[in-house]
Amino acid sequence: MNSANASGQAPLLEGRGLVKNYKVGGQTLEVLRGVDIAVAEGEILAILGTSGCGKSTLLHVLGWLDKPDQGSIVFRGRDHSDLGAAERAHMRNQIMGFVFQFYHLLPELSALENVLMPAMIQHGPLAWHRQKKAERDRARELMAIVGLTTRAKHRPRQLSGGERQRVAIARALQNRPSFLFCDEPTGNLDGQTAEDVRHLLWGLNEEHGQTMVIVTHDAKLAAQADRVVHLVDGRIATDHDVDLVEEVALD
Amino acid sequence: MYRQFLALRYLRSRLVNLISVGGVMSGVAVLIIVVCIMDGFQARVRKHVRGSLSHIILSPTVGGDKLPSLATLSTALKQYEPHVVAAAPQIRYPLFYEFKTQRQVALGSDGFTWWQMQTVGIDWEAEKRVSELADALIAARDPKRPFFVSRQAEEHGKTTVLVSRTFIEKFALTPYDPKTGQPIHPWGAMRDDRTGDRLSDPALIKKRAESMLGEELALMFGVAVRDKEGNPKFEADTRNAVIAGVYDSGDALEDSKTVYMEIGSVRDMLPQRYDVSQDPPVPLPKHEYLQVNVKLDDFEYAKAVKTSLAARIGHSFIVETWEDQKADFLQAVDQEKVLLVIVLSFIVLLGGFIILATLTLTVVEKTRDIGIVGALGASRMGVLTIFIWNGLLIGIIGSICGLGLGAWFTAHVDDVKDFLKNWFNIDIFPPNIYHFRSIPTEWNWPSVLMIMGGSVVMAFFAGLLPAMRAARLDPIKALRYE
Ligand SMILES: Nc1ncnc2c1ncn2[C@@H]1O[C@H](COP(=O)(O)OP(=O)(O)O)[C@@H](O)[C@H]1O
Ligand SMILES: [Mg+2]
Numbered sequence: 264m265n266s267a268n269a270s271g272q273a274p275l276l277e278g279r280g281l282v283k284n285y286k287v288g289g290q291t292l293e294v295l296r297g298v299d300i301a302v303a304e305g306e307i308l309a310i311l312g313t314s315g316c317g318k319s320t321l322l323h324v325l326g327w328l329d330k331p332d333q334g335s336i337v338f339r340g341r342d343h344s345d346l347g348a349a350e351r352a353h354m355r356n357q358i359m360g361f362v363f364q365f366y367h368l369l370p371e372l373s374a375l376e377n378v379l380m381p382a383m384i385q386h387g388p389l390a391w392h393r394q395k396k397a398e399r400d401r402a403r404e405l406m407a408i409v410g411l412t413t414r415a416k417h418r419p420r421q422l423s424g425g426e427r428q429r430v431a432i433a434r435a436l437q438n439r440p441s442f443l444f445c446d447e448p449t450g451n452l453d454g455q456t457a458e459d460v461r462h463l464l465w466g467l468n469e470e471h472g473q474t475m476v477i478v479t480h481d482a483k484l485a486a487q488a489d490r491v492v493h494l495v496d497g498r499i500a501t502d503h504d505v506d507l508v509e510e511v512a513l514d
Numbered sequence: 515m516y517r518q519f520l521a522l523r524y525l526r527s528r529l530v531n532l533i534s535v536g537g538v539m540s541g542v543a544v545l546i547i548v549v550c551i552m553d554g555f556q557a558r559v560r561k562h563v564r565g566s567l568s569h570i571i572l573s574p575t576v577g578g579d580k581l582p583s584l585a586t587l588s589t590a591l592k593q594y595e596p597h598v599v600a601a602a603p604q605i606r607y608p609l610f611y612e613f614k615t616q617r618q619v620a621l622g623s624d625g626f627t628w629w630q631m632q633t634v635g636i637d638w639e640a641e642k643r644v645s646e647l648a649d650a651l652i653a654a655r656d657p658k659r660p661f662f663v664s665r666q667a668e669e670h671g672k673t674t675v676l677v678s679r680t681f682i683e684k685f686a687l688t689p690y691d692p693k694t695g696q697p698i699h700p701w702g703a704m705r706d707d708r709t710g711d712r713l714s715d716p717a718l719i720k721k722r723a724e725s726m727l728g729e730e731l732a733l734m735f736g737v738a739v740r741d742k743e744g745n746p747k748f749e750a751d752t753r754n755a756v757i758a759g760v761y762d763s764g765d766a767l768e769d770s771k772t773v774y775m776e777i778g779s780v781r782d783m784l785p786q787r788y789d790v791s792q793d794p795p796v797p798l799p800k801h802e803y804l805q806v807n808v809k810l811d812d813f814e815y816a817k818a819v820k821t822s823l824a825a826r827i828g829h830s831f832i833v834e835t836w837e838d839q840k841a842d843f844l845q846a847v848d849q850e851k852v853l854l855v856i857v858l859s860f861i862v863l864l865g866g867f868i869i870l871a872t873l874t875l876t877v878v879e880k881t882r883d884i885g886i887v888g889a890l891g892a893s894r895m896g897v898l899t900i901f902i903w904n905g906l907l908i909g910i911i912g913s914i915c916g917l918g919l920g921a922w923f924t925a926h927v928d929d930v931k932d933f934l935k936n937w938f939n940i941d942i943f944p945p946n947i948y949h950f951r952s953i954p955t956e957w958n959w960p961s962v963l964m965i966m967g968g969s970v971v972m973a974f975f976a977g978l979l980p981a982m983r984a985a986r987l988d989p990i991k992a993l994r995y996e
């Protein structure tokens with residue numbers, strides 16, 4: 264059963280038969296062994312799996328950060344597997360937003376400058392000169408959405424973990440991406456802060472219809488997604504509505 | 515935009531980059547200073563050597579009857595070459611001068627010393643037209659007739675000389691007092707005998723010449739001649755000379771060795787030659803001149819005029835331009851400049867190595883950042899340019915700082931020289947070695963821009979290697995690294 268088919272619309276992003284191997288010391292580590300996955304517009308998809316099972320690898324492959332050894336990525340019905348490095352970089356910049364477990368902010372830049380980074384990467388010096396004001400307004404707006412209006416000038420090291428992750432979320436949204444890819448977004452945060460960040464993400468989905476793929480080993484977090492898939496042995500084990508899981512859990 | 519932005523931010527955030535900037539800056543500054551001083555030196559050497567040597571120099575290769583008279587030669591020159599403006603005769607002859615000094619070790623207990631000087635016999639009116647000596651005259655009783663001291667002296671056939679300011683200062687001789695307008699105070703053996711001051715005893719001078727020079731040199735310098743039996747007979751022609759004026763051509767080294775005298779006086783002192791084929795030997799007439807200096811309407815034509823004159827009068831004269839005469843010296847200065855620039859370029863190269871080292875460090879340190887901007891959509895080319903810009907910025911900032919420092923130093927080079935002299939007693943520019951009293955500089959924009967441009971290019975290449983290393987990093991691996 265395929266949820267995209269079930270909801271009656273074509274998936275926004277599809278991974279078909281994704282295979283990824285790592286060669287470590289002469290041995291081949293088969294991380295992805297043929298993953299089929301589809302992301303529908305406007306949904307929150309959780310990929311659940313144990314630590315080291317290849318969740319991050321799958322996310323990187325889906326997000327054009329890494330190339331699969333086999334299989335293809337289809338975006339809006341078009342196969343993009345043959346894109347060159349520069350084109351993939353451009354797609355990342357325009358279509359993907361990444362949020363990482365360890366925030367990955369640039370330490371020498373202020374919070375606002377970090378948020379502006381995707382826009383700076385998008386524009387050359389001349390275009391940047393024209394777009395600067397609009398992009399700054401957008402970044403300030405995002406800082407307000409993530410609740411950090413007063414921290415714009417602060418450096419990452421002057422912010423707490425939760426605040427850093429909020430800046431990272433704002434940064435991921437700067438270029439109005441089609442997808443927000445979150446790799447263990449709350450993995451490094453304590454209970455209440457993790458819940459605040461989750462609340463922020465779910466709010467974004469509710470208010471702006473932001474499509475999200477969230478990778479986690481935390482079943483409780485995954486349970487709140489619209490849909491959960493399990494990554495086991497390099498394959499997708501189940502792909503069904505969370506409601507079912509919840510029902511099972513309730514039983 | 516992020517490339518320049520991040521490059522600048524990385525530059526600012528790492529103090530070690532200051533060392534790179536400083537390295538490039540010192541290299542650029544030193545090169546600019548040296549090139550400007552060398553250019554200034556060359557320019558001034560050319561100006562002064564040219565000023566005292568005039569454009570074309572004719573040295574006779576024939577003597578006696580075959581030497582054309584000056585009048586004939588002048589007319590012929592102007593007829594052959596329309597570019598010839600004037601010609602002046604000279605007799606250059608080394609003479610010994612005896613004078614009293616406090617500075618140098620005196621030869622006798624009486625404080626008198628001897629000094630050999632190139633004595634240049636000139637015809638003032640003619641010389642004025644071919645060289646810049648008239649402009650170089652800084653003191654004289656009568657600048658129109660600098661060799662004139664007084665009617666009295668003239669009647670008594672006094673020998674008057676023009677000496678250089680360097681010479682006066684070197685021997686701590688009484689300088690000319692421009693306020694009183696008095697003639698330059700005569701000194702030592704050159705004093706007027708009628709004032710009752712000490713006179714050199716010709717017999718004494720002969721004895722000194724004998725003991726100092728030896729036979730051959732004495733003969734060579736005309737202090738002695740051979741008598742009929744072939745033995746050297748000392749016949750020093752001694753005169754009392756009066757300083758009539760002081761000049762300063764700007765070429766301190768040449769000045770310190772040169773004394774000007776009226777051509778007739780020098781001619782008188784040339785050793786008498788005899789036609790030994792007759793018995794008794796007949797005295798030969800003395801040469802009217804031993805050199806003729808020719809001025810052209812423009813030095814530009816010197817080479818062409820030299821060739822055409824050589825074809826016409828080459829049988830009796832060596833025809834040379836002043837550049838030919840000073841070719842070795844001018845070439846040495848050129849050579850020195852090239853050598854210095856090559857040696858000092860190593861400072862800039864060193865700046866390049868510092869850039870290479872610090873940038874390599876920055877790349878290692880920024881591995882995670884490189885992964886992050888990769889995830890945000892920076893291409894490998896983009897990452898490459900971040901670090902190329904980083905190197906370039908170091909080069910550009912260093913060059914501009916070097917330009918500032920070099921310009922300041924070049925403008926204040928004499929102050930720096932005086933400062934070193936006054937405070938540390940180090941004379942970095944002794945006039946007797948470098949010819950000039952002040953350090954000549956010439957601001958040469960093409961050279962300066964070339965130095966700056968070269969440094970920026972070098973910074974580019976120094977940054978290229980670390981930048982390529984950064985671009986080769988796998989962003990995924992960089993991201994996984996925590
Ligand atoms: N560059 C790599 N080279 C070799 N092995 C790798 C590399 N990246 C990841 N791995 C291995 O692949 C497996 C999956 O990693 P990852 O996708 O990070 O798992 P997860 O995110 O689910 O914890 C792990 O065993 C990890 O050690
Ligand atoms: Mg992971």
